[in-house]
Amino acid sequence: MDPRHRVVIITGASAGIGAATARLFAAAGAKLVLAARSREPLERLAATLPGAVAAPTDVSDPAQCRALVELARARHGRVDILINNAGVGLAGPVVELSSDDLERALAVNLFGPLWLMQAVAPLMRAQGRGQIINVSTVLAEQPLPYLGGYAAAKAALERLSETLRMELRGAGVSVTVVRPGSTRTEFRARRLGAGGEQRRLAPPAVPPETVARVILRAARREPLRAYVTVGDRMAIWLARLLPGPVEALLSRAITWEPVAGPALPRPDAPPAQGHGRDNL
Ligand SMILES: NC(=O)c1ccc[n+]([C@@H]2O[C@H](COP(=O)([O-])OP(=O)(O)OC[C@H]3O[C@@H](n4cnc5c(N)ncnc54)[C@H](OP(=O)(O)O)[C@@H]3O)[C@@H](O)[C@H]2O)c1
Numbered sequence: 001m002d003p004r005h006r007v008v009i010i011t012g013a014s015a016g017i018g019a020a021t022a023r024l025f026a027a028a029g030a031k032l033v034l035a036a037r038s039r040e041p042l043e044r045l046a047a048t049l050p051g052a053v054a055a056p057t058d059v060s061d062p063a064q065c066r067a068l069v070e071l072a073r074a075r076h077g078r079v080d081i082l083i084n085n086a087g088v089g090l091a092g093p094v095v096e097l098s099s100d101d102l103e104r105a106l107a108v109n110l111f112g113p114l115w116l117m118q119a120v121a122p123l124m125r126a127q128g129r130g131q132i133i134n135v136s137t138v139l140a141e142q143p144l145p146y147l148g149g150y151a152a153a154k155a156a157l158e159r160l161s162e163t164l165r166m167e168l169r170g171a172g173v174s175v176t177v178v179r180p181g182s183t184r185t186e187f188r189a190r191r192l193g194a195g196g197e198q199r200r201l202a203p204p205a206v207p208p209e210t211v212a213r214v215i216l217r218a219a220r221r222e223p224l225r226a227y228v229t230v231g232d233r234m235a236i237w238l239a240r241l242l243p244g245p246v247e248a249l250l251s252r253a254i255t256w257e258p259v260a261g262p263a264l265p266r267p268d269a270p271p272a273q274g275h276g277r278d279n280l
Contacts, residue, residue, distance in 0.1 A: 017183060087154075092194075203231065
């Protein structure tokens, strides 16, 4: 739908793709409710965008997700578009993934969007119209070595999105998945998972404004799925066509370099207590 005069919730709006999307939707005439954990950058951005309000929210908390939707509804009487953009990366070999890191990645990338979809869907159904846009990644379809925890969280988000879309068929509510590739933001610097670095030839990254334009176009056209670049689309097409050779190529081209850290426990040492950094 055209975002002009529409009530739009954007999560992860304090930085990167979310902030660029907020600027674009504000220019298109949307009434924005901007969410992220950091109050200060959110309020600074909201102050520059007409009709925008900052709503500090941690999407990993279901009560805060419900409160965010309620704030938008109380202020504007409805919610037209939900953009689930907040996300966090997670790097590391699968055999070394800690339950803490994986739970955190799932909390932000999967459960947060789920809590918000559960809060807005009944409202949108009652309105007879609404749109949910979930920001995923190309890795949800073709993971890369050492980014498996992140890819798994986003793949699960995609399956929930597709299922919800079928369940809401006929209710006037659309669900779109946007699959960006490499984007120039602070995402990589903020990601979870310690103990090493993934080494690969980085594909050319696009600026966040390019992803924001794709999200705006997705709002207007309501496709099932949207890619950002022709290269991303081609890479996924190739991975579907030749899965074996593509996996072989990726496993050769991408390596993991452990960084020096605290000494590993001796093999005869007692196992660490608690839930801490256990391997899954
Ligand atoms: N950058 C890429 O290469 C790339 C590629 C494909 C897909 N994506 C996806 O694009 C989306 C945006 O990423 P980005 O590149 O713009 O990353 P970014 O610059 O790191 O921004 C992430 C945003 O999410 C917010 N956030 C993180 N945890 C949150 C939480 N628990 N509750 C609420 N907000 C939270 C952050 O704000 P606070 O820290 O203030 O909460 C920030 O506003 C993510 O879903 C990411 O998976 C990114």
